[in-house]
Amino acid sequence: MRDRERIRQRDCGLCQQCRAQGRLTLGDVVDHKKPLWAGGDDSDANKWLLCHQCHDAKTATEAAIRASGGVP
Numbered sequence: 295m296r297d298r299e300r301i302r303q304r305d306c307g308l309c310q311q312c313r314a315q316g317r318l319t320l321g322d323v324v325d326h327k328k329p330l331w332a333g334g335d336d337s338d339a340n341k342w343l344l345c346h347q348c349h350d351a352k353t354a355t356e357a358a359i360r361a362s363g364g365v366p
């Protein structure tokens with residue numbers, strides 16, 4: 295089974311950030327919780343399913359942090 299499908303099944307097909315806020319949103323993207331460039335690893339424990347909206351917001355935040363030379 296591919297990683298993406300394994301994570302999707304583990305996370306019940308739901309966006310984990312929305313879920314943490316009590317919203318049930320179908321997830322679209324498997325993302326690294328802690329980005330690889332910030333020292334995150336490629337294990338399942340560091341991956342989660344996000345919807346496009348959460349993924350885009352997280353990516354934008356991380357890009358800003360990265361551009362300023364910081365690490366989350």
Ligand SMILES: [Zn+2]
Pocket residue numbers: 309310311312313319344345346347348349
């Ligand atoms: Zn979401």
